[in-house]
Amino acid sequence: MKITIEHLTKQYGDFKAVDDLNLEIGDGELVGLLGPSGCGKSTTLFMLSGLTEPSAGRILFGDNDVTTIPPEDREIGLVFQNYALYPHMTVLENIMFPLINRKVPKQEARDRAEKMAAVVHLEGLLNRKPKALSGGQQQRVAIARALVKRPKVLLLDEPLSNLDAKLRVETREEIRRIQQEVQITTIFVTHDQEEAMSISDRIAVMDRGVLQQYEKPQEMYLNPVNEFVANFLGMPQINMFEGEITADGVWLNGHLLRSRQEMAAGQNLAPGKYRMGIRPENFELTADGPQQTASHVRMTGRDLLVFFKLDETEMRLLAHSDRQLERGSKFSARVRPGQLTIFGADGKTLAKV
Amino acid sequence: MQHNQTVARRLRGCKGYLYLAPSLIILLVFTVYPLIKAFAMSFCEDYSIIDGSFKGINLQNYQDLFADEVFLKALSNTTIYVVFVVPLSILLSLVLAVLIHNSLRGKALFQTLYFLPYVTSVIAIGIVWSWIFNSNYGLLNYFLSLFGIPAIPWLNDPHYALAALIIFSIWKSLAFNILIFLSGLASISQEIYQAARIDSTPRLRVFFKITVPQLRPIIVYAVLMGLINAFKVYNEVFSLFQSKAGPANSAITVVYYIYDKFYNSGDYGVASAAAVVLFVIILVLTMVQKSIAKEKEEA
Incomplete structure (x- = not known):
């Protein structure tokens, strides 16, 4: 029926x-x-x-x-x-x-x-x-x-x-x-x-x-x-923060998350402040790049849930549980291509870059 | 040290009993002692309440009691009374309670109305009802006359006196029963009724298959209390027939008989024997009723 x-x-x-x-x-x-x-x-x-x-x-x-x-x-x-x-x-x-x-x-x-x-x-x-x-x-x-x-x-x-x-x-x-x-x-x-x-x-x-x-x-x-749905689905929750788009790319607290050349979409977004979201599983650990420090690490079985701070903003990152990470460990990470979501002032999704 | 602790504990125990003492003493003096005394008196032939003397200890009082036609009349009247009042009152109050519970409008008004008889003095109500039953000017005969029924001498004819008493008592017992049924109804989950709607349950089936079984413990309680109170009926008789037991003792009940034997005739032994008989009847009925209720619960 x-x-x-x-x-x-x-x-x-x-x-x-x-x-x-x-x-x-x-x-x-x-x-x-x-x-x-x-x-x-x-x-x-x-x-x-x-x-x-x-x-x-x-x-x-x-x-x-x-x-x-x-x-x-x-x-x-x-x-x-x-x-x-x-x-x-x-x-x-x-x-x-x-x-x-x-x-x-x-x-x-x-x-x-x-x-x-x-x-x-x-x-x-x-x-x-x-x-x-x-x-x-x-x-x-x-x-x-x-x-x-x-x-x-x-x-x-x-x-x-x-x-x-x-x-x-x-x-x-x-x-x-x-x-x-x-x-x-x-x-x-x-x-x-x-x-x-x-x-x-x-x-x-x-x-x-x-x-x-x-x-x-x-x-x-x-x-x-929109932001509400992005927030409501997913456990651990999506990382939400306010970032900035400039002529060079997408920034958070002085960290370059995505350079303009790498942006697959959202080239038309006007420079300015935006709400943004990254799912914890969409970080990937890299061999080089700026170093972060794990503030604490939680073992959930299949994954390691790593907490770290990009200056003032706390981030959650999911890594495979065989990674050797613990509280205080140094590591580098980046956002997987196309997985940084940009929201408009009304909360609607604008682009994934 | 060990010894001191034991003493302290014992003292604390005493203190507990001291708190209980006032109510225990009242209970002993006014309930337990009279109970035992009445039981003893029932076996004393020609007991005198003034000097406590008696002729001998035997079953003479019981023989006199069962030979007394007035007592047998009281016993049969009381039985008829119980058989009519208890089921009718419970059925009527259950239906009324469901109607009141389901009607959203006028709930407050109904709540005041049905509770009035419960808080008003039986004597006052009895006087009002003796006017309602009045054969010439009474409200009841007036309504019956609307249907072409000739005036009935409710209170003056031995044939109708017991019926009048039963009508009056059913009305009077509604208040308490409706109250407890309403509280029972309020405690049934609304979800069950919603489920019944979804299951397309006809209204009468909702009443018999959901409301009644859900109220079962309260109905059992109401029947038990109704039985006990109905067997002890006295105030209603006293107030309706202006301190008589109806024309030619036609509405005499067991408790009225006990009262009459004790205070008017001075047959203390016979009065006590009647009280013991009533006690045994109520005890047996209560036990039977409880075991039936328990059996059903387990089934």
Whole structure:
């Protein structure tokens, strides 16, 4: 089921929780709504579910305008952040509940619920009550309950936020697997950029109710449209600073980051001060050049995270973990070609040089 | 040194009991002692409260009690009363609580209204209700007359006295039940109701499959308290029938019987025996009810 969101707005008094959102989600796509808390991602999800009424705009499922259709008639499955399982019912009863409500005969409801439980690997737990299950298991009951009625759209509100780190990675793969298996258009809300990037077909990044960028994860990571997206994606975070472009090239505190001849793009940028960003992995260590001093070094396993200062500006650099670097070590580094991002005064990306 | 510490600890223990002493003494004098005394008195034939003398220790009081038609009448009245008041009151207050909880407008007004009976003196309410029940000028008969039902002598006819008492008591018990149901309803997560909407649950099913099971512990509590209070019904009788037990004792209850035997007839032994019988009934019912509730919990 294709979903089209047109000029969707939700206003609470003077506050615009969602502001003129336009989004198209293809049939069978898995889309992550990503942003900090209060950015309007959950409000958007709840408007899709019908539990929240939009102030303006339209939502289309396929060619049908569902904007005024109540949640019970929208043919959606919704997984709540806290799962909202019925605590007095067993796992099987929870999964069967939506079917019984739709007057599916009991035996058929039971068969379908059992089959769905198998899809989410809940066999053997069917007679347990929710409180006797782990967080990950409750999560899967919630997904099974949402999917058993064969909805056209699956909505997940921060589905992984209540799980511990290891389970989170497992469960997100699980969600991806189930989603591919039942081929259902899925939208999920998260504030975790890594989570969004790892399983989404496309990501919609929102900030203060406004859509920032809607793109495939890799494309978005490599080419963020603005400072906000560049900042929000990536761990460790991108290095952000104010530099200067002159006739000679790009400068930071008297250090030449890129000479004019080396600039692949941005030749047309007027001299002056600009906001700039360098991802930590886009530094490369060189044999010669001006020397820097590591102020401290953190071993993360695959990488070494090296902190150093370009005069007043603190920088983070990722180096391969076999490098012999420690606190106080001297080294030379440069920014990989085309990986220095220049932002305009309005925060929009101007060029990567 | 070791010795001093032990003494200090013992003194500290004493201090704890000193703090408890006032309430413990009151409890002992006014609750525990009368309980034991009443139990003892029930086995004393012809007990005199003035000099504490009695003829002998036997079951004479109990024999007299069960031979007394008035007591049997009180027992059957109380049973009928409990059977009607407890379920009806709980059902009605549950429905009202859900309606109040779901209606956004006028919530504050309702909250004042339903709580009024709880904070007003039973005697005052009883007087008001005895006017409502008045056969010639009463509000209830007026409403019934609108439907063509002839005037019913609620308080003057032995056939209707118990019914009047039951109506009055249901109304009076609503306040407390609605209050605890409302607090229970407020504690149910809204997400569960949203999930029920997403699952296309019909309204009645939401009530029976989600609200009622979620309120189960509170309903169990309300039934238990309702049972105990209903068996002890006395104030309601006293106030509705102006300190009588209805026409020709038609609305007499066990506690009213105990009171009457004790203060009016001076049959202290028989009154105590009736009190012990009531105690045993309530104890057994409470235990049965609790074990049923527990069984369901585990199922």
